[in-house]
Amino acid sequence: MELPVLNENPASKGGCSAGSCGSTDDQMNHLSDEIRAKVQNHPCYSEDAHHYFARMHVAVAPACNIQCHYCNRKYDCANESRPGVVSELLTPDQAVKKTMAVAANIPQMTVLGIAGPGDPLANPERTFxxxxxxxxxAPDIKLCVSTNGLALPDSVEELSKHNIxxxxxxxxxxxxEIGAKIYPWIFWENRRIKGKKGAKILIEQQQKGLEMLVAKGILVKVNSVMIPGVNDKHLAEVSKIVKAKGAFLHNVMPLIAEAEHGTFYGVMGQRGPNAAELQDLQDECSGDMNMMRHCRQCRADAVGLLGEDRGDEFTMDKIETMEIDYQAAMEKRKVIHQAIEAEMNSKREVKAEKAEQFAQQEKMTTRPVLMAVATSGQGxxxxxxxxxxxxLIYEASPDGVRFISHRKADQYCGGDTTCGDGESVLQRTIRALEGCEAVLCSKVGFEPWEMLEQAGIMPNGEHAMEPIEEAVMAVYKEVARSGKLDEVDQAERARAVA
Amino acid sequence: MALKIIESCVNCFACEPLCPSKAIYEAKPHFLIDPKKCTECEGDYSVPQCASICPIEGAILDAFGAALNPPGSLTGIPPEKMAEAMAELQSH
Structure with missing residues (x-):
């Protein structure tokens, strides 16, 4: 099956269509109706949808058939948010109950994924x-699965039976060669195979699995972990290859590595990429491939909108006491989903109109600016x-507004101060906004206002409840009018320093 | 001759379906091997299956009490480096 090429050349497009205020709409516009219908309410596949729809993961798959240097199979911390971490392992029976309880209580939930904490396809009985x-x-819930790919070719037939x-x-x-630095071993044909030999088998299985899925018409997203000094220079090539084979979306994620996670990379001091390095690589790959930038690298038991986790409300002991009438819930869900889709469509039309108006205006010559936005959804x-x-981080420029990434205010850990380096939450948050020149939120208190200004980040509470892209563009134009953005050289110097 | 699973097991289920003798069973607080059934895979495989997929160093012992996957053998983290990182964390 021939899949459309997406976001081929984002930089050349004018107005809001260059980027997320484009990337999603743009991505959607190029898709066939069939694929568009498949992704438009999937928060993990559509940047637009992630403002409205929720997902959940059920942790039914503990076993794994490979080891990755960014993973520690021993670790389980309630305060941590990263893939591979869960609080409670479920049986398939419990997973079904939990999914139906969440779907009834969070009607925006559209997608159920199995993502671990091991590899779902290394636990075929529990997963399937x-x-x-x-x-x-629960026929109204979309099913999806993520895998390291080793067992994928053997599972494609079964996957295609389950409406995935x-x-x-x-x-x-x-x-x-690079694989050997990421995967210390795989389990293959009844043996543990280490080093390059193991990595070679894994790579072959991944590529074969990708081809087989595309041949079956199943949408494939490729995730890659960016590991500076290991595969950062190599991922643009990976992007080219997976796109050529028919993957429809590439998600380059930053390595999460801390010594306290007990992973190889964490203990050995391998660093993750900074925000600018990640953005540069995503931009480099985007010439060849539709890039995903809104991934939250969520836990294998996450529940809720991307960026939030309501798992605590749905622990097994709480679910046991819930009475669920799924038939009634399904009818209610249908009404709510239709309303959300209508809202998304009308907003998309307004955006397209604004983009057109913007394209007809005289083009500004000011430099691009990164701005941070505080939102809990609905765009x-x-x-x-x-x-x-x-x-959420947006870039405003004469080409329009584009979504760049998200940054956590509380880096990966919500534990008490003994868990971190004693830096205050406010200081950490401001550090997380490095590189941004404005932050748009519904309100800002006096203390953070001063600290933000000192850090060179302009606080702005004047656009509460306004659509994100419009507000970002309004602030950009205001700053541009003040003449602060005229010197392109200065901006380039600032970028080089960052 | 039998292998043994000890308390560092994380209950990941990976070994259980691989055992050719069905000697491995789910138990609390962790999986166990029935020593009467375990053959160490002799006659079935050239290497013990449970120890070939187990991700946890030191979790499976041989009949003499020696770890089939000694520290550092699976993660590649030198044991002294791991000890250093853990000591550093505890001092916080």
Missing amino acids: ETFRRLSQD DHVTITINCVDP VINVHFGHAKEF
């Missing part, structure tokens, strides 16, 4: 029993600075 039962009992529209494969390399600025758990 969960899918089988859910496609019967989407599969994510984590592909960190196509070169076994509007609606969170108080102090309450924001994360910020």
